Amino acid sequence: MPPVLETRDLTIRFGGHVAVDGVSCAFHAGTLTAIVGPNGAGKTTYFNLMSGQLAATSGQTLLDGDDISALGAAGRAQRGIGRAFQITNLFPNLTVGENVRLAAQARGRAKASLLSLWSSHRDWIAKADHYLEEVNLSGVRDTLAAALPHGDKRKLEVAIMMALEPQVFMFDEPTAGMSVDEVPVILDLIRKLKADGTKTILLVEHKMDVVRSLADRIVVLHNGRLVADGEPAEVIASPVVQEAYLGQAPKAVEATHG
Amino acid sequence: MAEPLLTLEGVHTHIGQYHILQGVDLALPKGGMTVLLGRNGAGKTTTLRTIMGLWKPSRGTVSFAGRPIGGLPTPDIAQAGIAYVPETMAVFADLTVAENMVLAARSGPVDPARLDWIFGLFPALKKFWQFPAGVLSGGQKQMLAIARAIAEPRTLILIDEPTKGIAPAIIEAMITAFAELKRETTILLVEQNFRFAASLGDHVAVMDDGRIVHRGAMADLARDEALQQRLLGLSLDTHQ
């Protein structure tokens, strides 16, 4: 099966600093790939390159076999790349419902219609309501996004991406700052996506147990380079990950709360 | 127990028309670390902001080192010896990492030995010393925000979710560093990462709906899974 999303020698440099350095990697439908690595390894930047927030210095990004390197963020979103941000990125002075509805609208055919009424597009509204329900935010549909507590903002971030109904989902630390009782909501959501079998899911996450419970595959970035790629157990056990990322023997980590 | 360093008594805080804190009582003993836990929206951040004077309490008293500070302007509260690491990190994106640190050290240049200690803790800061803080990665920004708070010795440090977005290796280093730090200062930590909180905290307070619903020693809570389940709704097997 051909990969849905693929990067070839993808590189970006900021002045003298190479944030992503010749990363070639392919992602397949129905799999969830976790991308891990130390802070500043280039994970978010790698996402930014694939979703078009940043333009690569060199290398290509392919979607369904087409080179989309020249496409901007909007173009890529239209072609089915969805993106949730690490540092929450919402429409602060619009309501929660409106935030999600705008995502639903983005995939609608009449999204730029000038003379129809937005309120007559009931399907978008219904879709938005559905995803708000999924992340447990229906109760605050009419609150301004800016007034949400941090954890709820993270959930809204995820809901927006879900409502885009993309082909490729990129989660950038979706559970960071989320209270423990809410984390399962997000994880179940991701599991459901995975179960669908047709979606390509990329996940950046620092919580190793989350990674372990979800990932089919782990890719490790370090200093912008791809340094390991494979089965979760194997990768986690590899010395490079142990040393550069986890810092200590993982056994000991688990022992403290096991 | 000695005279507490910080006390909140019946603190109510309104944001606009919303009544967020509904009578928070909290006493922080001098030295050691108190961890504030609670689900999203419980009011943890609001509590820290109220202590810092960023929201004004509408009722109740806040006192620090025996002195009432509720209602004082934020700079005065900071000058009394409280440092704050906000949830949003609030690094100055236009300023370089170095400039961020210059501002954090109010009394003059940062002590070189302390700076080395900070660099040891967060090597990335050294590497990006002359870069605008806006270009740092998420985790690096978090590191800078913490580094700012510890640039100089402070009596009390308020930290809002410091481990958010931090790689495991650094978290390990932070545990060591905080363990060291809490010997010289008092720390009030808001945290979702229970393992981190449990391995550092001496005392714990749990919030819900703008009130403190549980207070006690951290060790007791860490031991009592049923209590955790009840207060935090967490099951430690699958989630940290």
Added chain:
Amino acid sequence: MTAAPAPASASDALPDIRHDYLPILLPVALSALALPFVGNPTTWVTLTVAALAMGMMIFVIASGLTLVFGLMDVLNFGHGAFIAVGAYIALSVLALLSGWVQADSLLWNLMALGLAVTVAMVGTGLLGLAFERVIVRPVYGQHLKQILITMGGLIVAEQLIHVIWGGDQKAMALPAALRGAVVIGEVAIERFRILTVAVGIVVFAAMILVLNRTRIGLLIRAGVENPEMVEALGYRIRRLFVGVFAVGSALAGLGGVLWALYRETLTAAIGGDVMVLVFIVIIIGGLGSVGGCFIGAILVAMMANYTAFLLPKVALASNILLMVAILMWRPQGLYPVAKR
């Protein structure tokens, strides 16, 4: 599993911050470029020297706004009011000191001027304090409201000038010893311009020193981005803002005095009229860069003089053309300060 070789330890490629000299070369290049077109070297010298001095004057007028707009991000149309008020205060002081002004002694003249400038700067500085409190404080961070409210402040100030000093045009006589020009060969250099250059250099040096050697500049920039956090670090940012605003206003007052003396006449609209020019200079400079503002002012003055001499029709739009050209080259101005 595939594993690439472990990377070399933390990449050492740390580009050092290089100084950017290109903008400094611009005025030099521009004047060199103009020489063959102007042809006559004495004319060229006259134009260039005049432009340098004019540039300094524009810089002084704009410097206060560089602080206020550049550092504090306040689009202060009220700056024009301080220019006008400064000029009017000086007018009144000079009228009281007419003996000193008319004396044919440079010393007495300069004393009179010095006193007038001091009073004007103190006056506009105090006015700035009030202005910050009443007009600017509610609108930090909101450009649109700033435009409106400071424009309102400008209008009110201009009208109050009408009420206090009257609406007619006033003659602002230059002190005797500063009138006329020094003639060297065929080149005539106005005396007053020489004074202007001195003032411009002093203001420039003082600003650079204060902003680079102290943490004030940093604090203000940080305070604009996130005032809460600066306060949480223990700084009284509000007080600092007020102070900077007052200094900016005093500088505007100084600029106003120079400008009115140079023009030798003044009306209440004197400040409002130069605001577009001032904004252009600041934009060219990069919103808040003192150095950028300095170079920008000189560039604007040079461009105006050369085009007025070579292509008078184009002169009307010369500074707009200059701004567009510079923004094409550097979309954030010569020395971008902040990414707002």
Added chain:
Amino acid sequence: MNTLLSGDYPRSRILTGILAAIVLGLAFAPFLFSGAAAINTAAKVCIFIVLVASYDLLLGYTGIVSFAHTMFFGIGGYGVGLGLYAFGASWGVLALGILLALVVGVVLAFLIGLLSLRVRAIFYAMITLAVASAFLILATQFSEYTGGEDGRSFSVPQVLRPGYRLLDQPVFGTVINGRVLAYYLVFAMAVTLFLLALRVVNSPFGRVLQAIRENDMRAEALGYRVVYYRTVANCLAAGMAVLAGAMSAIWLRYTGPDTTLSFAIMLDILLMVVIGGMGTLYGAVIGATLFIVAQNYLQKLMATASTATEGIPLLPKLLHPDRWLLLLGLLFVLSVYFFPTGIVGRLRGKSG
């Protein structure tokens, strides 16, 4: 009603009342008020409602700060004015003038938009300021064509001239002459354009504009091409401003830089938007009405106030009609203080 107002109701009883009063007042202005002054004021209100609404489309809905809006107003005014001046007063020339002005305005808006919507907001504002002042210079410099500072007076088609009588008998005491017809032409244009704008902001397109205002980078990430939306918004607003300019020319039978292009008008527009309430088209109606009426009657009011305060030191001097700008300036300041969300925002309350 729902389709007419695009489902966007005033959402406040007082607001509805005020709006209804304004609309009725404007609809029957020639019959309700007598005299040239009143009908002039009413016509100006109509013109500015369109102009301010079009600006709000940019500022309030899209978050673009532009100082070039009067330029488009001017293009409309000059398009009609110079056409009628040069080729005589006929409906054909009038239509052609409007059409040409629309094309010029929209193309210009498109170009400026493309060139500069990519830069930071504040730079965009300054660039438009520069472009607008360049346009003003151009309009005054080409005095052979534009009449320079003097502008142009011209005639309108016969039916719209004061001398024309539609009916021999006065209706409700008002003679239905060309001026009344001209007024209704202006009024009809204003109503149509306003309802159109209301429709646009409540369309999916309009919602995207608001998203872009809030967070353009996020909108882009959702698949909305920000440049496209901003450019279209720019062109729409420009087109509407051009039409407002045309209305103004038809009504005044004069066009000139001080009337259409000056920075003072730009500021007035800004103030009207803010007083009324940014991002609410109804704010344009309220802001424009309030401001124009105040502007026209302010001096008279001040004259009374000044005489009334005779004897009190300084006050009569400050209230002298010649100091009307002083009050205007204060209005700028007070509006920001007391109506941070505009009158509409105030009336709707925070929950709106």
Added chain:
Amino acid sequence: GSAAAQTRDVKICLIAGRTGPLEAYAKQTEVGFMMGLEYLTRGTNTVAGMRIQVLVKDDQLRPDRGKALLEECYNDDGAALAVGTTGSPVALAMLPVAEEAKKILIVEPAVADSITGPRWNRYIFRTGRSSYQDALAAAASIPENEDVFIGMMGLDTAFGRDGVAAYKAALAAIRPRARIVAEEFAAGNTADFTPFAERLFAALKDRPGKRIIGFIWAGAHPMAKFVDMKPERFNIALAPGGNILPAMNAWKAFAGTEGGIYYYYDFPRNPLNDWLKAEYQKRHNAPPDFFVAGGFAAAAVVVAALEKAGSTDTEKLIAAMEGMTFQTPKGPMTFRKEDHQAMQEMYHFRIRPNGRDNDMLDLVRTIPASEMPLPITNGRRTN
């Protein structure tokens, strides 16, 4: 008694740009107009049984507003005639309103030639001088019997350009040996006049004969900046036009400078001016300025015309005013039939050494109207 019973009110509008950049001018016009009425009606404000009531309006120097105000005057206020206004653009926009309303508009003090030129209609009369009359006065102050080379510094507006063109034509008409050899135009907000001065100096300095730089300017005057650049190095004299007193006060150090002026309080010798000088000094503690004389002249027309026509009927008034001569502080003026422009005398001045504020001009010569051949440009032929 019975005379009082017959008096009826006549409303007259005085429109001026009372606020805005020309505020000071408008004030002068208004004061002059009121003092003129007072003097000429001996304080009764009544002429031929008509009590004159003046409605003063502020056009804020905006053409659209001027237009609306004039409509309001004629239609709502029922004014018999109107006087105005300060700015030429506003005055030009008002001309058609007079024609529509079939009421008289006395233009004062707007100067644009086209007001009594191509844009004129038969309801328009002008007491103010036109640009061309200014030019003729300036030309008349140029020496007659030698070669003169002139460089012009004009304001880059229609006013400046028309002014320079008029000056050129005026020279050709009355001073054939004087020639304009350079024309420079600068924007009103020009900061630095050095390049313009350099160009003019270059154009003049090698010319054989008398060298002069003339100015057509309104607003902040560049004259002082030219003096500072020492034109005397090249034997170049400066010739500014006349201006209001505060502007000219800045020139008092430039003794010897000559030019033509429309009014200076100290020049005309007649009872009206004597009264005006004394009374104005008394009330305002300053001599009457430039536009005060104009306002007075406009009042003189109103009084003379009402008196002569004995009615407010427009046609009767026009008949009375065409060709009418009336007395003003500037001496007699006459509306010529063809374009209703008031023909009037002008003055050739020189700045005196040791001049003081408000007392600095010497009269070189009064230039009689007959010496200034003003062409008719409104298309009407002389019969």
